[in-house]
Every structure is written in C-alpha cells, then in structure tokens.
Amino acid sequence: MANELLVIFLVVSYLFVSGITSRNFTIENKCDYTVWPAASNGPGGISLSTTGFMLRKGEARVINAPFSWTGRFWGRTFCSTNSTGSFSCATGDCGTGKADCGGAGVSLLPATLAEFSLDISGKDYYDVSVVDGYNLPILVVPQGDKTCSSTGCVVDMNVTCPFELRVTANTSMIACMNACQKLKLPEYCCTGNYSTPDKCKPSLYSQNFKSVCPRAYSYTYDDASSTFSCASNKSNYAITFCPSTILNTTK
Ligand SMILES: *[C@@H]1O[C@H](CO)[C@@H](O)[C@H](O)[C@H]1NC(C)=O
Numbered sequence: 154m155a156n157e158l159l160v161i162f163l164v165v166s167y168l169f170v171s172g173i174t175s176r177n178f179t180i181e182n183k184c185d186y187t188v189w190p191a192a193s194n195g196p197g198g199i200s201l202s203t204t205g206f207m208l209r210k211g212e213a214r215v216i217n218a219p220f221s222w223t224g225r226f227w228g229r230t231f232c233s234t235n236s237t238g239s240f241s242c243a244t245g246d247c248g249t250g251k252a253d254c255g256g257a258g259v260s261l262l263p264a265t266l267a268e269f270s271l272d273i274s275g276k277d278y279y280d281v282s283v284v285d286g287y288n289l290p291i292l293v294v295p296q297g298d299k300t301c302s303s304t305g306c307v308v309d310m311n312v313t314c315p316f317e318l319r320v321t322a323n324t325s326m327i328a329c330m331n332a333c334q335k336l337k338l339p340e341y342c343c344t345g346n347y348s349t350p351d352k353c354k355p356s357l358y359s360q361n362f363k364s365v366c367p368r369a370y371s372y373t374y375d376d377a378s379s380t381f382s383c384a385s386n387k388s389n390y391a392i393t394f395c396p397s398t399i400l401n402t403t404k
Pocket residue numbers: 172173174175176177215389
C-alpha cells in the first residue's frame with residue numbers, strides 16, 4: 154500500500170514538474186469571415202472545456218485538452234440564430250441548436266476534419282481528412298517538436314470541386330462533397346464488394362483532391378500517406394482555418 158502511494162506520488166510529481174498533464178490546441182481563424190469551431194470526443198474520450206464557439210476573422214483561442222485526448226475538430230460556417238433562438242450553420246452544423254456541440258459530431262456534412270489520437274503507446278497520431286467532404290481550408294502544425302510534420306488541406310473549391318459535388322447556398326459555393334456522400338456507390342464509399350484496401354482504390358474524385366492536398370485523407374484507405382505521428386510528450390497543436398502558408402510538402 155505504502156509503495157503504491159509512493160509510486161502514485163512520484164508519477165504525479167513527475168507530471169507536475171515536467172508540466173505535461175495536458176495539451177493546448179491553439180485554434181486560429183485567418184478566414185475573411187467568422188468560423189464557429191467545434192470539437193467532438195472520440196470513443197472513451199474526455200470532454201474539453203468547450204465543444205463549440207465563435208471565432209471572428211483574425212481571432213485565436215487556446216483549448217486545453219487532456220494529455221491523452223482523442224477526438225476531432227472542424228469548423229462551421231454561415232451560422233445564425235433564428236427568431237426562436239435556435240442556432241444553426243450552413244456547413245458543419247452539429248444539430249444541437251446551440252453554439253456548443255455538447256459532444257455531438259457533425260450532423261451536416263460536408264466538413265473538413267482535423268483528427269487526433271493523442272498519446273497512443275507514446276505517440277500522437279493526427280490527420281486532416283476530406284473523406285467527409287470539404288468546407289474549410291485547415292492546417293495542423295505540431296508545436297514544440299520541429300521534426301513533426303504539418304498537415305492540412307487548402308483548396309480553392311472553384312478550381313478543385315467538380316460541379317456535381319458542389320454544395321451551394323444563395324448561388325455561391327459553400328462546400329464540396331466527397332464522391333461517396335453524393336454518389337453513394339460502394340466503389341467510392343469502400344463498402345460491399347469494395348470494403349477492403351485491395352478492392353477500394355482511389356477514385357478520380359479522391360485523386361483530384363489528393364493532387365492538391367497530398368497530405369490529406371482523401372478516401373477510406375488513404376491512411377498510409379495521410380496519418381502523421383509525433384512523440385506524445387512534446388506537442389501542442391495549432392489548428393488554422395484559411396492559413397496563408399502553403400504547406401511545404403518536402404518536410
Ligand atoms: C497552455 O496555455 C496556457 C496559457 O494559455 C499555459 O499556461 C499552459 O502552460 C499551456 N499548457 C501546455 C501544456 O502547453
């Protein structure tokens with residue numbers, strides 16, 4: 154018993170001394186418009202202090218997460234509150250009727266996702282995914298360890314999104330669907346006869362995105378080139394919407 158307490162004491166002291174009991178996600182909006190970032194926890198995850206909030210053009214906010222957090226961030230656009238007080242967004246809505254998503258995931262796809270599985274056997278895993286479509290440019294930059302790769306997807310939808318996948322509102326394009334979302338065919342969704350990596354190959358649609366965003370998750374079995382890892386004891390992460398930096402793909 155005394156030994157167990159000693160071990161607990163040592164572990165807790167160690168964590169305090171090295172200051173690594175949690176992580177910071179710095180979320181910054183460099184878009185020309187307001188974005189409402191949102192977050193959902195993965196299975197067995199622990200809640201963050203906020204799961205949805207407003208970020209005006211040029212603003213940044215630090216979200217503190219548990220050291221071993223698993224979950225995803227995304228951005229919501231064209232949000233408003235209607236006359237009876239219900240909040241909703243034209244893209245990325247989480248369906249709660251409030252700015253806070255309260256643990257709910259995206260109920261209105263498409264949405265670009267930034268996904269994190271922190272501290273899995275000593276490593277953090279992260280990716281930026283367009284498997285659920287694309288509504289905002291996102292850049293993820295690990296902070297603290299310079300050997301860890303940045304990832305993201307910054308696309309001009311006017312150029313990259315084929316007409317049949319466009320989501321429009323008031324005649325302007327607000328998001329781009331993934332081929333699976335729109336066409337619902339097993340070869341795009343990697344289901345049925347196409348449910349294994351050897352059967353489900355990149356489609357012309359996913360390759361179209363992949364050519365512009367080589368580091369992004371473009372379809373179900375794209376993990377080899379789009380999941381990144383980083384030593385878990387070092388990193389905080391910056392997530393930027395509409396980054397001005399172009400990703401240096403050689404690093
Ligand atoms: C997170 O940021 C706060 C200030 O915003 C700082 O006090 C804290 O040490 C940071 N935590 C980590 C894990 O970097």
